[in-house]
C-alpha cells in the first residue's frame with residue numbers, strides 16, 4: 001500500500017493558508033514574542049463580542065473550541081455527574097468527559113445519520129450536567145433545524161447545560177438555520193461553541209469561543225488559564241475579523257466544492273445525504289472500507305470509521321478531483337434510490 005499523503009482531508013481543516021493580511025499581523029506579533037499576552041484575553045473578547053453583536057459578558061475564549069468545552073465541563077461537572085452526546089460525534093467529547101470525571105452517555109444516531117433528539121432527551125436524568133449537540137454534525141454534516149432545536153431546548157431540564165457545538169456553522173446553507181442570538185436570549189443554560197479553526201482557517205493557532213448568558217459565562221471564565229491565549233493567535237484572529245469578506249468568499253468556494261463532490265459522487269452511485277459542514281459523509285452499506293483503501297492508495301488521507309463510514313474533508317479543487325478519481329474506481333455501490 002502506498003502510504004504517501006498528497007492530500008490531507010482527514011481533519012476538516014481549511015484548504016487555504018492564512019490570508020496575506022493575517023500573516024502580516026502574525027509577523028508583527030512574532031516580533032514582540034518576548035512579551036506576555038494579556039493576562040486574560042479581554043481585548044480579544046471585546047472584539048469578538050462586537051463582531052457577534054453581543055455584550056462582552058456573553059463571550060468566553062479558549063484554546064480552540066475544544067478548550068472552551070473543557071472549561072465549561074470544569075465549571076459545571078462534579079465527578080460522578082454525566083454528560084450525554086449523540087454518538088458518533090467529534091472524538092474529543094468522550095476524552096473531555098474522562099478529563100473531568102463525567103460519566104459519558106453516548107446516544108446512537110438515528111439510521112439516517114441524524115442526532116436523535118428524542119433519544120437524547122430520554123437519556124437525560126438527575127445526574128446529567130451537560131448535553132452536547134453538534135450542529136452541523138460531525139461526521140455526518142446533518143443539521144438540526146431551527147424548529148427542532150427550539151423544541152429540544154425547551155424540553156431540556158434546567159439543571160442541564162446544552163453545549164451547542166457550531167464549529168461548522170459558517171458552512172451551513174438553508175432557510176432552516178437556527179437564529180443563535182434569539183436562542184441565547186431565550187435559554188440561559190445554553191453555550192454556543194464556535195471556532196476560528198475551520199471557516200477562518202487558523203486551526204494551528206487554537207482559538208475558539210463560546211457565547212452564553214452572563215451568569216454561565218462568568219462561571220466558565222473562572223477556568224480561564226492566565227496568559228492562556230497567545231499573542232500571535234490573538235493578532236491573527238483580529239486580522240481575520242477585519243478580513244471577513246475575503247474569508248466568506250473562501251467559505252463559499254468550499255461550499256460550492258462540497259456540492260460538486262456530492263453531486264459527482266452520487267453520480268458514481270454513492271448514497272450521500274445533503275451535508276452542511278466542510279465535509280462529505282459516505283456511509284455503510286456503501287463500500288466505505290474499499291473507498292478508504294482506494295483513497296489511501298491515491299495518497300488521500302480521509303477519516304475512515306471501519307465498517308461505518310468515511311468522512312472526506314472538502315479540499316481544494318485538485319484534492320477533490322483526486323477523491324473523485326479514486327472513488328470512481330471502487331466497485332460500484334448499488335444504484336441511487338435502491339438502498340435497502
Ligand SMILES: Cc1ncc(COP(=O)(O)O)c(C=O)c1O
Pocket residue numbers: 011012063064065066067090134137138165167194195196197203206207208
Ligand atoms: C464538531 C467539532 N467541534 C470542535 C472541534 C474542535 O475545534 P477547535 O480546533 O476549535 O478546538 C472540531 C474539530 O474537528 C469539531 O469537529
